Amino acid sequence: MPEGHTIHRLAAEHRARFLDRPVRASSPQGTFAAGAALIDGRELTAAEAHGKHLFLGFGPAGWVHVHLGLFGRYELHEPSGGDGAPPPPPLPTVRLRLEHPRGGHADLRGPTACALITEPEKQALHDRLGPDPLRPPDAPGNDPERAWARISRSRTSIAALLMDQKVISGVGNVYRAEVLFRHGVDPYLPGKLLPRETWLAIWSDLTALMREGVRLGRIDTVRPEHTPEAMGRPPRVDDHGGEVYVYRRTAHPCLICTTPIRTAPLATRNLFWCPTCQPPHPQ
């Protein structure tokens, strides 16, 4: 589930449900029981996202820092039934439940991180994250030039750089594969060989794609003219719910040129690309 669009959507959901409301907090799973006790009954004062990090503000109590990692999930529920009817009890693996009578409840399971942190600790996290296509362009340091400064000096492949949260934050395995396909870029191209105008186009494309991801709650990257319907091919529903060009489509032909999609491990994840639409750079 979790790339940056998921986290930004969660921040917005938390604001809509709980902002300025006193929430009940609990941790049936236990690992965060002490932290939950410290925020229980307090008002949510802020909810923001940077890359794949979620920050829930509880005034003087500090911030709950959440990172979903690979397996973390959120479930959001509307208020149950009649007036004041309590929600169903959380499953034992729920690390953090927040609830409010009119906001419903949010259940967090399996996160890599769920911890109460201070404002300076939060700032330290921001400081080590690269610019985020989903943060406002006027947010401090949220400038694609910062990413370009690193990419343009690096011998590392662009596919690995896109996954490096210090370079650019919020992009994960789906967006990296899809955005490189959309721009016809060889994933193995060293950053320093990527044309500057291609980088700026990739950044601006990520901004649009990820905003759409926040809006829809899924990753759709296929242009209207390439949808299976438009191409006269059978429609395909991807495992993650969206329509994509290459991510986990190794059993299928490329939507544009019918070449079989390739896969190989890169930067600890499985990379997917079309060797025809993204031709390898010379040697």
Next chain:
DNA sequence: ATCCGATGTCAAT
């Protein structure tokens, strides 16, 4: 019933 992989990251080697 069991295995395996998954939209992630960090520390240890």
Next chain:
DNA sequence: TTGACCTCGGATC
């Protein structure tokens, strides 16, 4: 480069 961690669901037996 590998192993550890967190949880769940789909494939396989």
